[in-house]
Amino acid sequence: MAKKILVTGGLGFIGSHTVVALQNSGFDVVIIDNLSNTTIDVLNQITDITGIKPDFESIDLRNKGKVKSFFDQYEVEGIIHFAASKAVGESMHKPLDYYENNLSTLIYLLQEMRDRKLDHFIFSSSCTVYGQADxxxxxxxxxxxxxxxxxxxxxxxGEEIIQDSCTAYGINAIALRYFNPIGAHESLKIGELPLGIPQNLxxxxxQTAAGKREVLSVYGEDYNTPDGTAIRDYIHVVDLAKAxxxxxKRLIEKQNKNTYEFYNVGTGTGSSVLEIIKAFERANGVKLNYKIVDRRAGDITAAYADTTMANKELKWKTKLSLESALKSAWEWKKKQE
Known part of the structure; x- marks a missing residue:
């Protein structure tokens, strides 16, 4: 049996785009997803894009026994771990759910890697680890x-758990600290499709442009930024997938300098919420109905990346523009209506 790359959460927004990128790069893929924030239709959409249907297992990674059974069945060359709950606001109201889902699943995967002498682990991390940077x-x-x-x-x-595991068991891992992924695949067959009320901008x-939401809430206008709204680094999801x-490849080819490495993955440019609204309106010729509301718990003022390390060590850099990301996001949404 050929070795495969396991992608957990592979039917999610970033996961599905990464599966496409993996297949286009010649990798065999097996996906684990519990369909908590996506649908099985995405599997067919991936297949339509690449012409290859990835293996798929519907597993909740919180079930340790099912995780073990999976690794009894599949031999994998590497793991890209996306599966996690990811809404900042929701996490403040459901802390125990977030700790259970985001940490126990990681531990169970790493235990299998340790016990089976597996290697090559890519972790979906976040710029939120920096808090409000100085x-x-x-x-x-x-x-x-x-x-x-x-x-x-x-x-x-999660990063601490991985780092300790790398030190103790000789696993090689890279954490990618994402900034804010947006946009959709150029085929418009996959994109961001949150179930329920969206948590991301x-x-x-x-949804507001499409009339599904009456008004767009802008959380806070009293931040210490030029226009008072929060600033983030918005990266096209296709660029992010390629990272x-x-x-x-860095791990498989043994190019890494340490057993545990971490890289910022963004564009290097910060845009405020109001700037994004105006850019979306310009790119797509639509007007958005928005209102300023109170700040949201857990949000920081500003975050954008210095990507020098990723550019140099991973030989990776963004190629797609903010405008193309905003256009693809709108074209994707219209296609869903």
Whole structure:
């Protein structure tokens, strides 16, 4: 049996785009997803894009026995771990759910890697590990601060668990600290499709533009930024997916300098919420109905990346523009209506 790359959460937004990128790079893929924030239709959409149907297992990774059974069945060359709950606001109201889902699943995967002498682990981390950084843009040398949200804390703790596992068991791992992924695949067959009320800005924008939401809530206008709204680094999800391929190849080809490495993955440019709204309106010729509301618990003022390390070590950099990401997000949304 050929070795495969396991992608957990592989039918989610970032996961599905990464599966496509993996297949286009010649990798065999097996997906684990419990369909808690996606649908099985995405599997067929991936197949339509690449012409290859990935293996798929519907497993809740919190079930340790099923995780073990999976590894009894499949021999994998590497793991890209996306599966996690990811809403900052929700995490503040459901902390125990977030700690259980985001940490127990990680531990069970790493235990199987230890017990079976497996290697090559890519972790879906987040710029939230930096909290509100003292200096912008944020470099990898920035201190990891006390997390502003439970979600952010699960990413911090997750990285610590991985680092300790690498030291103790000789596993090689890379954590990619994402900034804010947006957009959709150029085929418009996969994109961001949150179930229920969106927790991220762009799907809320597209749902408002489509008339599904009456008004777009902008959380806070009293931040210490030029226009008072929070600033983030928005990266096209297709560019982000390719960073995972670069990281995986680095481990497989033994190019990594340490058993545990971490990289910022963003564009290096910060945009405020109001700037994103205006850019979306310009790119797509639509007007958005929005209102300013109170700040949201757990949100920071500003975060955008210094990507020098990823550019140099992973030989990766973004190629797609903010405008193309916003256009693809809107075209994707219209196709869903």
């Amino acid at each position: 200096k912008l843009p944020i470099t990898e040398r920035a201190p990891v601060k006390k997390a502003e949200s439970v979600y952010g804390n699960t990413k911090q703790i 762009i799907p809320f924008i597209t 995972h391929i670069a990281a995986l």
